[in-house]
Amino acid sequence: xxxxxxxxxxxxxxxxxxxxxxxxxxxxxxxxxxxxxxxxxxxxxxxxxxxxxxxxxxxxxxxxxxxxxxxxxxxxxxxxxxxxxxxxxxxxxxxxxxxxxxxxxxxxxxxxxxxx
Amino acid sequence: xxxxxxxxxxxxxxxxxxxxxxxxxxxxxxxxxxxxxxxxxxxxxxxxxxxxxxxxxxxxxxxxxxxxxxxxxxxxxxxxxxxxxxxxxxxxxxxxxxxxxxxxxxxxxxxxx
Numbered sequence: 001x002x003x004x005x006x007x008x009x010x011x012x013x014x015x016x017x018x019x020x021x022x023x024x025x026x027x028x029x030x031x032x033x034x035x036x037x038x039x040x041x042x043x044x045x046x047x048x049x050x051x052x053x054x055x056x057x058x059x060x061x062x063x064x065x066x067x068x069x070x071x072x073x074x075x076x077x078x079x080x081x082x083x084x085x086x087x088x089x090x091x092x093x094x095x096x097x098x099x100x101x102x103x104x105x106x107x108x109x110x111x112x113x114x115x116x
Numbered sequence: 117x118x119x120x121x122x123x124x125x126x127x128x129x130x131x132x133x134x135x136x137x138x139x140x141x142x143x144x145x146x147x148x149x150x151x152x153x154x155x156x157x158x159x160x161x162x163x164x165x166x167x168x169x170x171x172x173x174x175x176x177x178x179x180x181x182x183x184x185x186x187x188x189x190x191x192x193x194x195x196x197x198x199x200x201x202x203x204x205x206x207x208x209x210x211x212x213x214x215x216x217x218x219x220x221x222x223x224x225x226x227x228x229x
Contacts, residue, residue: 035217043205045159045220052215091159095218101147101164101171102211104218108158 002027004094006107013082014115020067021077021110023092032096034068034075035104039089048090051075079112087114118142122208122221129198130229137193137224139208147211148191149218150183152176154204162206165191195226203228 003026013019025034036048051059051068059066063083067076079086092107121140129135141148150162163173165183182194191210195202205225209218 033215033217037220042222043153043225044222045207045209047217047219050217093159101149101166103149103161103164103172104151104159104209105161106159 002029002094002096002105004092004105004107006092006110008110009108010111010113012113012115013079015082015084017082018078018080019082019112021079021090021092021112023075023077023107025073025075025092025094027073027094027096029096032094033102034066035093035095036064036066036077037091037093037106038086039091039109040087045091049077082114084114084116087112120208120210120219120221122206122224124224125222126225126227128227128229131200132197135195135198135226137195137206137208137226139191139193139210139221140189141191141208141210142212142219143189144212145210145219146213147171147218148183148185149209149211150193151207151209151220152204153207153223154201159207162193198226198228200228202226 032053034051038046049061063080065078089109091109093104123138148165153159163177164171180196205223207223208221211218
């Protein structure tokens with residue numbers, strides 16, 4: 001079974017600085033997807049960024065980018081120019097295969113605090 | 117932008133009572149999911165639904181749980197006889213298919229007294 005591990009329960013960063021959140025996963029599949037979701041105090045689940053395993057290029061979305069290391073099974077999220085609104089719980093998630101229902105498997109989450 | 121809607125936002129129920137959580141997925145989506153998040157813990161998969169049947173379910177999804185898509189638009193999760201440990205945030209999600217991501221609703225907070 002696939003597993004996702006986030007080893008940093010909490011992180012903090014000064015406003016306008018850069019922070020990197022770590023995620024590792026375990027799978028025997030070759031084709032899969034990885035995601036970062038943001039969960040603010042309202043507890044909505046907001047998709048931040050996604051990466052398809054067959055793509056070598058790291059995904060970017062404005063201030064958010066990933067460092068996808070397929071051989072190492074590592075998928076970290078970098079937030080540049082951190083803003084107060086970035087404060088939230090961040091979950092890394094894995095989705096396997098290209099066929100079928102493809103459930104998401106989540107990590108334990110990292111709580112990110114932004115210091116003004 | 118179309119979105120997944122869940123009702124109610126908060127449900128309070130006595131232990132042992134039945135509860136139905138409702139979701140309206142995005143209209144052209146084909147895959148539907150329920151997830152659960154106990155307070156302070158990670159999000160856990162409960163069940164996936166495709167082509168009017170369950171395609172996968174987790175160990176959490178025991179005989180007390182059921183899902184239904186009664187009318188082509190709603191997607192419901194029923195808990196037959198609630199327990200205290202069912203207290204959690206329940207998220208519905210839907211996906212168009214292929215390589216498209218899942219879209220989540222805002223969740224229903226279920227409190228069992």
